[in-house]
Amino acid sequence: MESNRGRTFSRRWVLGAGAASLLTTGLTACGGSGGGAGGDGKTITAFVYGDDAVKVQQAGVARFNKSAAAKKAGGTVKLTEVPGSDYSPKLRTAMGSPSAPDVFFNWGGGSIKAYEEADKLVDLTDVIEGDPVLKNGFLPSVLAAGDLKGRHYGIPMRGMQPVILFYNKSVFAEHNLQPPTTWDQLLDNNAKLKKAKITPFALGGSDIWPDLMWLEYLVDRLGGPEVFKRIQDGDAEGWGDPAVLKAAELVKELIDDGAFGSKFTSVSYVNGGAPAVFARGKAAMHLMGSWEYSTQLGKFPDFAKSNLGWAAFPTVEGGTGDVRNVVGNPTNYWSINARTKNKDLAIGFLKDCASEAYAQDLIDNGDVPTTSNAADLLSSSPNPEYAKFQYDMVQQAPAFTLSWDQALGDALGTKMHTEIGKLFAGQSSPSEFVTACKGLK
Amino acid sequence: MTTTVDKRQAAPTVPTAPTRNSRVGRPHAVWALPAVLFFTFFAVVPMGLAFYLSFTEWDGLGDPRPVGFANWQKLIDDPRLTQSLSLTVVLTVASWAFQTVVALLLGVWAAGRQRNRAVLSAIFFVPFLLSSTAIAILFYALLDPNFGIIQKDTLGSQSGAFLAIVFVGGWQFIPFHTLIYQGGARQIPEVLYQAAAIDGAGRYRQFFSITLPQLRHTITTSTVLMVVGSLTYFETVLILTKGGPGTDTAILPYLMYEAGFKTYDFGYASAIASFLVLAATGLSLVLVRLTGFGTMRSTREGM
Incomplete structure (x- = not known):
C-alpha cells in the first residue's frame, strides 16, 4: 500500500510540476520579448509625446530610415507614440526596465535630472562640439536651456x-x-x-x-x-x-x-x-x-x-x-539612453533634427523651429505672421x-x-x- | 498529458482494498498546486516586494536604498494621508450602502424563475463585463461640463465628484453583487415560504423574516467583496477626477499612484500599498468575525 501511494504521488507530482514549468517558461518568454535598449542594435526605439505635433517626428523617422546615414549605421528607428498625459510615468517605468527606449522625448532641465543622476543619459556635449552640423544647427540659447550643470544632454526636436x-x-x-x-x-x-x-x-x-x-x-x-x-x-x-x-x-x-x-x-x-x-x-x-x-x-x-x-x-x-x-518651454529635446546598443544610429537620427527638411516639417505644422536656419524659413509657414510673432517674442525676451x-x-x-x-x-x-x-x- | 489522464479514466476500475475508497473525494494537496503557484507569483511575491520597498528609498531607476522606518514615519505624519483615509472610509461606506441596497433588491427580484426576469438579469449583467477604464472614460465624456449629456460642473465640486465616483462604481459592480444575491435567494428552500404563507405572512413579512435572515452569509460575502473592492478602487478616480478638484477625491489608492508614478517615490508608495493590504485584510477579518461567518453556522438550523 505504501508503494502504491508513493506511485500515485509521483505521477501527480510530475503532472503538477509539468504544469508549473510550462507556466514559468511562458512567463519568461513574455518577459524576454521586450526589445528596446536590450535589442540587437538593428532597430532602436524612440519614445515620443503623442499629440497633434507628432506627425513631424513620424515624417522625420520615415526620412531617416531611408537615408544613407541609417544604412551606414546599420539599422532603423522605430517610433513609439505615448499618449500625452501618460508620457512621464510610462517613460520612467520603461527607463527602469530592460525594455527602455534608446532615444526619448523630454523637456530638458528638471525633467531629466533623475536620469542623469542614475547615469542613464549619454552626455552629448562633446558630440555636439565635435560635429559642425549639431554645433551650428541650433540657437545656442535654446540648446543651453535644457542643460544640466552646463552639460548638454539633449537635441532640440520641436518648436519653441x-x-x-x-x-x-x-x-x-x-x-x-x-x-x-x-x-x-x-x-x-x-x-x-x-x-x-x-x-x-x-x-x-x-x-x-x-x-x-x-x-x-x-x-x-x-x-x-x-x-x-x-x-x-x-x-x-x-x-x-x-x-x-x-x-x-x-x-x-x-x-x-x-x-x-x-x-x-x-x-x-x-x-x-x-x-x-x-x-x-x-x-x-x-x-x-x-x-x-x-x-x-x-x-x-x-x-x-x-x-x-x-x-x-x-x-x-x-x-x-x-x-x-x-x-x-524653450523647446523639447531628444536624449539618448546610455545603454543603447547602437549609439551611432541614435546620434545620426538626432542629427536629422538640424536638417532643413525637418525644420520645414515643423514650419508646415505651424511650429517655429529652434534651428539656426529657422529665420529664413518663417515666410513659408502656413501662418507667417504667427511664426514671426513667436520668433520675435523669444528672440527679444530679456528672460525666458x-x-x-x-x-x-x-x-x-x-x-x-x-x-x-x-x-x-x-x-x-x-x-x-x-x-x-x-x-x- | 491528456492521454495519460484518458488512459486512467478508461482503465477498468480495479476492485481494491476499502482503504483506497476512503480517499476518494478527498483530493491530494498537490491539486492545489497550480492555484498556489499562481497566488505565490502574482500575489505573495509582489506583496513581499512592496513590503520590502516600503523600507527603502527608490526612484525607479537606480537600486533601492534602505532607509528603515522613514517611509512609515512619513505616512503617519502626512496630513494628506488623514484626508485620504477619511475619504476612503466615506467612499467605502457610501458604496456599500448604495450597492447593497440595490443589488439585494434586484437579486431577490431576479431570483424568480419568470422568463422576463431572466432576460432582464442578463441585460443588467452587461456593465460588469466592460472594463473599468472603458466605463470611466464613457462617464467622463457624459459628464463633460461643456459637451456632455449633463452639462453641470459635476466633477468640479467635491460632492458632485464624490457622488459621481460612487455612482459609476455602483453602476459597474451592482450587476455582480446582484448575481451573488440571485444565487443566494434561489438557495432558500421554497418550503419556508409555503409555511409562512400558511401562517398568513404577507410579501413584506416574508422578505424581512425569511429572505433577509436566510441571505445572512450572502450579505457577508458580498460585503467583504465590496469593502475590499472600494479600498482598492482606482481607475475610475484616475480618469474621472484625477483626485480633484484639488485633493477632494484623492483616496488612498490614488495617493499611492501619485507617490509612485508622479513623484516617483516608490518607497513611500509601497508604504501606502502595504498599509492598504493590512487595512483590507484586517477589515475583512473583522467583518467575518462580527457576522459569525467564520463559524459557518447553518442558515437551515432547526429545519
Whole structure:
C-alpha cells in the first residue's frame, strides 16, 4: 500500500510540476520579448509625446530610415507614440526596465535630472562640439536651456513653446474689444464679456498645468524672473516673495469674478475640452503654450486659420517685470539612453533634427523651429505672421522662464501642482498657498 | 498529458482494498498546486516586494536604498494621508450602502424563475463585463461640463465628484453583487415560504423574516467583496477626477499612484500599498468575525 501511494504521488507530482514549468517558461518568454535598449542594435526605439505635433517626428523617422546615414549605421528607428498625459510615468517605468527606449522625448532641465543622476543619459556635449552640423544647427540659447550643470544632454526636436495670450478675433470684433496690454484693461474686457454671457478665459483646470501658466506670468510681471529663479535654485523661502502672494491673490480675484467660468476645474486641455470651448466662441481668450495653434489647426482648422489672434501677456500695474519676458518651454529635446546598443544610429537620427527638411516639417505644422536656419524659413509657414510673432517674442525676451514644473522636476513639481490645484479649486487661500509652497521639499 | 489522464479514466476500475475508497473525494494537496503557484507569483511575491520597498528609498531607476522606518514615519505624519483615509472610509461606506441596497433588491427580484426576469438579469449583467477604464472614460465624456449629456460642473465640486465616483462604481459592480444575491435567494428552500404563507405572512413579512435572515452569509460575502473592492478602487478616480478638484477625491489608492508614478517615490508608495493590504485584510477579518461567518453556522438550523 505504501508503494502504491508513493506511485500515485509521483505521477501527480510530475503532472503538477509539468504544469508549473510550462507556466514559468511562458512567463519568461513574455518577459524576454521586450526589445528596446536590450535589442540587437538593428532597430532602436524612440519614445515620443503623442499629440497633434507628432506627425513631424513620424515624417522625420520615415526620412531617416531611408537615408544613407541609417544604412551606414546599420539599422532603423522605430517610433513609439505615448499618449500625452501618460508620457512621464510610462517613460520612467520603461527607463527602469530592460525594455527602455534608446532615444526619448523630454523637456530638458528638471525633467531629466533623475536620469542623469542614475547615469542613464549619454552626455552629448562633446558630440555636439565635435560635429559642425549639431554645433551650428541650433540657437545656442535654446540648446543651453535644457542643460544640466552646463552639460548638454539633449537635441532640440520641436518648436519653441512660449506661453501666449490667444484670443478669438470674431468674439473680440463683435464686442468691440482690443487684446489687453495692462491688467486693468484685462479686467475691463472681462466685465464686458461677462455681460455678453461669454466666459472671458478658457482654462483646462483639471490638468493643473494650465493653471500654472497664470501664476508663472503674474509672478514674472509683478516681481521679474528673479523671483522664480530663487525658488528654482532650491530656496523654498523664495515662495515667500510678495510677488507670489500678490499673484495668487490676483488669480483668486479672477476666479471669484468668474473669469474662467464656473466649471473650469472639471475642464481638461488634454482631452480637447478647453480648446473646443475657446474655438467655439464660448470663451474669448486662452492663455496657452504656442502649441495651441497646431492643436487648433488639427481640431478646428477654420478657426485656427481665420479667427485665432495672439498677444503678449499684459503688464500688471506696479509690477517690476519686463513686458517682453516670456514663460513656457524653450523647446523639447531628444536624449539618448546610455545603454543603447547602437549609439551611432541614435546620434545620426538626432542629427536629422538640424536638417532643413525637418525644420520645414515643423514650419508646415505651424511650429517655429529652434534651428539656426529657422529665420529664413518663417515666410513659408502656413501662418507667417504667427511664426514671426513667436520668433520675435523669444528672440527679444530679456528672460525666458522655464515652466515651473519642468524646472523643479517631478517630485517637487507634482507637489506644487497639488497646491496650485487647491488654490484654483478654492480649497486654500492665497496666504495658505504661499505657506504650503514654502513647506515643499 | 491528456492521454495519460484518458488512459486512467478508461482503465477498468480495479476492485481494491476499502482503504483506497476512503480517499476518494478527498483530493491530494498537490491539486492545489497550480492555484498556489499562481497566488505565490502574482500575489505573495509582489506583496513581499512592496513590503520590502516600503523600507527603502527608490526612484525607479537606480537600486533601492534602505532607509528603515522613514517611509512609515512619513505616512503617519502626512496630513494628506488623514484626508485620504477619511475619504476612503466615506467612499467605502457610501458604496456599500448604495450597492447593497440595490443589488439585494434586484437579486431577490431576479431570483424568480419568470422568463422576463431572466432576460432582464442578463441585460443588467452587461456593465460588469466592460472594463473599468472603458466605463470611466464613457462617464467622463457624459459628464463633460461643456459637451456632455449633463452639462453641470459635476466633477468640479467635491460632492458632485464624490457622488459621481460612487455612482459609476455602483453602476459597474451592482450587476455582480446582484448575481451573488440571485444565487443566494434561489438557495432558500421554497418550503419556508409555503409555511409562512400558511401562517398568513404577507410579501413584506416574508422578505424581512425569511429572505433577509436566510441571505445572512450572502450579505457577508458580498460585503467583504465590496469593502475590499472600494479600498482598492482606482481607475475610475484616475480618469474621472484625477483626485480633484484639488485633493477632494484623492483616496488612498490614488495617493499611492501619485507617490509612485508622479513623484516617483516608490518607497513611500509601497508604504501606502502595504498599509492598504493590512487595512483590507484586517477589515475583512473583522467583518467575518462580527457576522459569525467564520463559524459557518447553518442558515437551515432547526429545519
